[in-house]
Amino acid sequence: xxxxxxxxxxxxxxxxxxxxxxxxAAGMGAVGAAATxxxxxxxxNPSADVLALSTSEVDLKPVQEGMSITVTWRGKPVFVRRRTxxxxxxxxxxxxxxxxxxxxxxxxxxxxxxLILVGVCTHLGCVPLGQKSADPKGEYGGWFCPxxxxxxxxxxxxxxxxxPKNLEVPPYAFLDDxxxxxx
Amino acid sequence: xxxxxxxxxxxxxxxxxxxxxxxxxxxxHEYPTPKNLSYWWNFGSLAGIVLVVMILTGIFLAxxxxxxxxxxxxxxxxxxxxxxxxxxxxxxxxxxxxxxxIVVYIHIFRGLYYGSYKAPRELLWIIGVVILLLMMATAFMxxxxxxxxMSFWGATxxxxxxxxxxxxxxxxxTWLWGGFSxxxxxxxxxxxxxxxxxxxxxxxxxxxxxxxxxxxxxNPLGIDVKGPQDSIPFHPFYTAKDAFGLGIFLIAFxxxxxxxxxxxxxxxxxxRADPLVTPPHIVPEWYFLPYYAILRAxxxxxxxxxxxxxxxxxxxxxxxxxxxxxxxxxxxxxYRKFFWVLVVDCVVLGYVGANPPDGxxxxxGQVATAYYxxxxxxxxxxxxxxxxxxxxxxxxxxxxxxxxxGKA
Amino acid sequence: xxxxxxxxxxxLALATAAEAATGPKPSAQHWSFSGIFGxxxxxxxxxxxxxxxxxxxxxxAALMLSYRDLRGIGYQEDDVKAIAAEAKVMDGPNDAGEMFxxxxxxxxxxxxxxxxxxxxxxANNGAFPVDLSMVAKARVAGPDYVYALLTGYGPAPAGMTxxxxxxxxxxxxxNQIAMPAxxxxxxxxxxxxxxxxxxxxxxxxVTFLTWASEPTLEARKQMxxxxxxxxxxFTGILYAAKRKVWAAVH
Numbered sequence: 001x002x003x004x005x006x007x008x009x010x011x012x013x014x015x016x017x018x019x020x021x022x023x024x025a026a027g028m029g030a031v032g033a034a035a036t037x038x039x040x041x042x043x044x045n046p047s048a049d050v051l052a053l054s055t056s057e058v059d060l061k062p063v064q065e066g067m068s069i070t071v072t073w074r075g076k077p078v079f080v081r082r083r084t085x086x087x088x089x090x091x092x093x094x095x096x097x098x099x100x101x102x103x104x105x106x107x108x109x110x111x112x113x114x115l116i117l118v119g120v121c122t123h124l125g126c127v128p129l130g131q132k133s134a135d136p137k138g139e140y141g142g143w144f145c146p147x148x149x150x151x152x153x154x155x156x157x158x159x160x161x162x163x164p165k166n167l168e169v170p171p172y173a174f175l176d177d178x179x180x181x182x183x
Numbered sequence: 184x185x186x187x188x189x190x191x192x193x194x195x196x197x198x199x200x201x202x203x204x205x206x207x208x209x210x211x212h213e214y215p216t217p218k219n220l221s222y223w224w225n226f227g228s229l230a231g232i233v234l235v236v237m238i239l240t241g242i243f244l245a246x247x248x249x250x251x252x253x254x255x256x257x258x259x260x261x262x263x264x265x266x267x268x269x270x271x272x273x274x275x276x277x278x279x280x281x282x283x284x285i286v287v288y289i290h291i292f293r294g295l296y297y298g299s300y301k302a303p304r305e306l307l308w309i310i311g312v313v314i315l316l317l318m319m320a321t322a323f324m325x326x327x328x329x330x331x332x333m334s335f336w337g338a339t340x341x342x343x344x345x346x347x348x349x350x351x352x353x354x355x356x357t358w359l360w361g362g363f364s365x366x367x368x369x370x371x372x373x374x375x376x377x378x379x380x381x382x383x384x385x386x387x388x389x390x391x392x393x394x395x396x397x398x399x400x401x402n403p404l405g406i407d408v409k410g411p412q413d414s415i416p417f418h419p420f421y422t423a424k425d426a427f428g429l430g431i432f433l434i435a436f437x438x439x440x441x442x443x444x445x446x447x448x449x450x451x452x453x454x455r456a457d458p459l460v461t462p463p464h465i466v467p468e469w470y471f472l473p474y475y476a477i478l479r480a481x482x483x484x485x486x487x488x489x490x491x492x493x494x495x496x497x498x499x500x501x502x503x504x505x506x507x508x509x510x511x512x513x514x515x516x517x518y519r520k521f522f523w524v525l526v527v528d529c530v531v532l533g534y535v536g537a538n539p540p541d542g543x544x545x546x547x548g549q550v551a552t553a554y555y556x557x558x559x560x561x562x563x564x565x566x567x568x569x570x571x572x573x574x575x576x577x578x579x580x581x582x583x584x585x586x587x588x589g590k591a
Numbered sequence: 592x593x594x595x596x597x598x599x600x601x602x603l604a605l606a607t608a609a610e611a612a613t614g615p616k617p618s619a620q621h622w623s624f625s626g627i628f629g630x631x632x633x634x635x636x637x638x639x640x641x642x643x644x645x646x647x648x649x650x651x652a653a654l655m656l657s658y659r660d661l662r663g664i665g666y667q668e669d670d671v672k673a674i675a676a677e678a679k680v681m682d683g684p685n686d687a688g689e690m691f692x693x694x695x696x697x698x699x700x701x702x703x704x705x706x707x708x709x710x711x712x713x714a715n716n717g718a719f720p721v722d723l724s725m726v727a728k729a730r731v732a733g734p735d736y737v738y739a740l741l742t743g744y745g746p747a748p749a750g751m752t753x754x755x756x757x758x759x760x761x762x763x764x765x766n767q768i769a770m771p772a773x774x775x776x777x778x779x780x781x782x783x784x785x786x787x788x789x790x791x792x793x794x795x796x797v798t799f800l801t802w803a804s805e806p807t808l809e810a811r812k813q814m815x816x817x818x819x820x821x822x823x824x825f826t827g828i829l830y831a832a833k834r835k836v837w838a839a840v841h
Contacts, residue, residue: 025426025832028825035821039268043243048265052659052698062686218840260655260725263807270807271814415840423829423836430826437822441815442627445728453729453804455722463764 055183057175060114068131070119073182077119077127078170079143080180083154088112090141091155098159101166105155108169116180117156118170121145123163128152143167210396215414216421217402219579223297224400225428226290231388232429233283238381240276241325248328250374252367255330256455274444280322281447282436284470287315295501296522298510299401305502307394312498314387319471319495321380324373326468327365331452336465338365338373344478347488364458405510406575413579464539472536473529479540480552490552497559504559506567514573518566521558528554617732617739617762620794624801627816630809631802636664638781639799642792645779647723650715650770652703655724656803659697663806664799671697678702716756718769727797728804734797736762741793744772 056073058080063069068081083091091105092112109115121128123145129135130143130152138144138151140159145152150161157166172182189195189204198204247266249258262269291311294300300308327338342359346352361368399408408414415421439446447469451462467475474491481487497504512519528551535548623632640661643653658675662668678695680702685691695702701724705711712719727733739762747759747766757767774789774796781787785795802808 021828021832021835025825025828028821028828029426032821032825039271040239040243042267043269043272044246045267047247047261047267047269048659049261049657049698050265052657257655263805264655264660270805270811274811419836420840423833427826427829427833430822430829434819434822434826437815437818441811441818444811450729450731450733453725 055181057179057181060178060180065113070131071182073118073170078182079115079117079119079131079156079167081115081117082113083115087141087154091153091157094153094155094157100158101164103155103157103166105157108155108157108166110172110174114180115154115156116169116172116182118168119143120168121147121150121163122158122165122167123148123150123161128167210392211422212416212418214396214399214417215408215411216400216417217408217413217579218415218420219402219404220400220421220424221403222424222428223289223293223403225425226286226293228425229428229432230283230286230290233279233286234381234384234388237276237279237283238385240272240279241378241381243272244276245378248374250328250371252330252370252456255328255370259329271440274440278436278439278444278447280325281468281470282432282439283318284322286432287318288470291315291498292526295525296512296519297401297403298405298505298507298512300502301405301505301507301510302502303398304394304401307391307397308502309499310387310391310394312495314384314391315498316495317380317384317387321377321384322468322470324377324380327370327373328377329452330370330456332454332456332460332462333449333452333465335365335456335458336461337467338369340465341467342369344488344491347485349485366458401510402579403511403513404576404579405513406579409578466537469533469537472534473532474536476532476536476548477552477555479536480545480548490556494555497556501559501563504563506564507570507572508567509572509575514575515566515570516573517570521562521566524554525558528558615739615761617735619732619735620738620797622734622801623798624808627812629812631664632798633665634783634785635795635798636802637666638783638785638792639795639797639802640664641781642774642779642796643723643799646773646792647796648701648704650704650711650720651723652705652711652720653701653724653803654703654722656701657697658695658699658701660806664802668697675699716769720770723800724803726804727801733804734801737800738793738797740768741774741796742790 054074056071056078058069058071058078060080060082063080063082065082066084066087068079070077070079072078088105094105096102096104105112119127119131124147126145126147128143128145128150130137136144136146138159140151140153142152142154142156142159144150145161145163148162150163151159152163152167153159155166156169158164170182172180174180189198194204244262247258247262247269249255259273262273264270294308294311323337323341327334342356342365345355345359348355357363359369360366361372399414402408449466451465454462466472474494477494478487478491481490507515507518509515512522531547531551532555535544535551538544540548623629623635658671658678661671661674666674675695675697678699678701679692680695680699681690682693683690704720705714708719727737730736740760743760743762744758745761747753751759751766753759753767757769758771759766760768774792776789777787778789779787779792785791805811
């Protein structure tokens with residue numbers, strides 16, 4: 001019935017209605033396809049069990065002054081260093097103008113004694129050396145990345161080499177004097 | 184083949200060097216198709232779309248699945264619970280398998296009813312049967328991957344079929360397993376092959392399409408296209424019709440995926456595989472039930488296995504078993520009735536396959552099995568010779584029959 | 592056509608015969624989560640979790656559940672932390688190379704009542720207490736069956752001897768079950784004033800177990816309604832488009 005009606009109304013009306021139906025069909029098809037893509041993209045994002053594991057608690061008691069430990073958080077190494085007085089002083093003394101990624105030491109620690117860093121070079125993701133006493137610590141006494149020669153200071157800031165940024169400070173909180181929770 | 188004139192200069196440039204656009208224009212756009220195809224002809228393209236859906240969801244599921252006996256079951260449950268939209272993609276894949284078989288079985292019965300396998304489309308049909316066999320192998324191995332009770336015992340029972348082969352049977356079974364029972368090596372190779380075979384299906388589908396496009400689609404009347412008045416271009420006519428059919432299919436599919444996702448599944452497969460405990464009643468997936476019934480109908484192990492494989496292999500020679508001069512059952516009143524008997528027979532076989540083999544089920548299964556082979560091996564050749572078909576219309580464009588002739 | 596009808600009649604007869612061979616069919620209960628728009632009753636879920644924790648968890652593991660999942664039955668993050676902290680979880684090895692026990696965290700899986708399946712069997716007279724996180728999905732007519740089983744205890748009918756250490760249950764295959772009746776009237780102390788009958792407890796715990804077997808059920812049904820509405824409209828438009836295209840041919 002509807003078709004007969006359109007037909008009698010003449011050419012122009014028929015054309016408009018036909019165009020509308022084709023446009024609506026194509027439009028809904030496009031919307032449907034786009035909506036279908038999203039679950040597949042989301043499927044590859046971290047799942048609920050992976051997200052749930054995104055905090056780690058660290059007991060600081062066994063760490064002596066001048067020592068470092070490496071813990072894992074989200075599958076990445078985290079450097080926990082109990083800095084000596086001398087290391088804190090050199091970190092604080094560095095002139096911001098000399099730094100490729102200027103940041104005062106005070107902004108990178110919650111307690112000056114404890115430096116917490118994600119141990120991943122900001123250049124291409126290698127793990128810098130400097131955690132063990134025998135490791136090369138680079139020209140600035142912090143960490144040295146063997147992959148492409150980036151030097152980090154005792155605050156984990158980039159001083160020399162190709163890395164563009166300071167070592168990342170993860171979100172963390174002191175639960176008490178000797179326990180931190182990372183993440 | 185005259186190259187079509189494309190408006191876009193880049194398209195012209197590419198097409199001159201690599202004529203993909205000409206190819207698509209000929210095979211998807213102009214491709215002359217009989218104008219009288221019914222909705223039963225939708226199921227071919229539907230099957231192709233379901234294949235794509237299965238491969239896509241399968242590739243994604245593989246990103247979170249772990250093919251190891253200790254982790255497979257848990258990794259599936261992790262997909263169902265923790266992975267974003269994992270339940271959706273897994274349920275689509277799981278039910279997609281069932282819907283693939285529904286679509287393909289309808290496609291096959293359509294071919295049987297309308298004689299689509301008859302000359303010159305014998306190879307088209309044979310490639311189709313190869314696709315069916317590949318699908319069955321893929322589905323069987325896929326069902327093992329969740330490593331539930333039915334996965335494990337299904338794999339055990341089906342692989343043990345090969346032990347019926349005299350002399351080398353046991354050796355073959357050990358070889359299939361890669362050990363002395365269905366275990367981690369079996370799961371690993373099934374996973375590998377379950378990932379591989381769908382791409383072989385894609386290859387077979389391309390051959391299927393090549394063979395199809397050689398002579399074009401058959402049609403409900405079973406008579407050849409006699410001129411341009413009998414055919415219409417594939418696009419937009421059949422693209423529009425297939426799109427509508429796809430919409431109907433998706434409604435049914437979404438209904439099951441979202442509201443009855445375990446309709447086709449067995450609850451036992453949500454129990455972790457236990458090599459020491461066989462579930463009281465093990466059944467294959469529904470699409471294997473008719474073959475399973477044929478297997479059990481014959482008391483001898485070897486003969487049962489032969490009959491089961493024979494029930495599919497017989498399809499290969501259907502083009503030569505059918506001796507009728509006309510294609511479509513529309514013009515074969517007697518054959519048409521027996522076609523429906525075969526459909527019912529297959530349903531009965533499926534029902535028998537789902538039930539424990541005792542009492543009435545044994546007899547019913549045996550009668551139904553006997554009819555199945557009788558239909559193909561005796562009825563088809565004999566009926567083709569003795570049946571007098573109704574007069575055929577002169578062309579697709581003029582299919583009108585006088586009522587008196589129709590009754591003859 | 593006549594053949595079709597007689598075949599259908601045969602199928603029906605076979606179906607009835609098959610049914611008579613098995614035990615009583617669990618009667619269908621009304622569940623908050625059934626139907627197209629079904630959602631889990633949050634209060635029933637939390638009561639059911641209480642029943643599970645106090646009556647089932649001593650023997651039955653729920654391997655697929657993590658404490659963080661309890662957010663899904665309406666608990667807040669702090670509640671979940673408190674519930675998790677009640678459990679003792681084996682962790683390690685620590686820096687000394689030793690395994691140690693610590694309070695549970697939301698990211699932990701539910702603590703198992705026994706270290707492994709053999710220990711579970713040994714402690715239960717050889718009978719294995721099944722994992723409950725999947726049970727509502729792993730049985731035919733799962734929720735109805737579990738409900739029927741939990742409320743199906745009673746004295747054995749005359750003429751039937753129940754083996755020592757087993758209990759009679761009308762719905763368990765073979766009618767003899769190693770698990771003694773797990774639910775008792777007033778066996779748990781509900782906080783919200785709900786009557787603590789065996790039936791109510793069974794209903795609540797089955798609701799909880801159904802959620803446990805498929806926590807994504809609500810998301811699935813809600814998305815399903817939207818997808819179906821979209822597809823129905825879309826298919827209608829495709830039909831109109833198809834008619835338009837074919838108008839020239841018919």
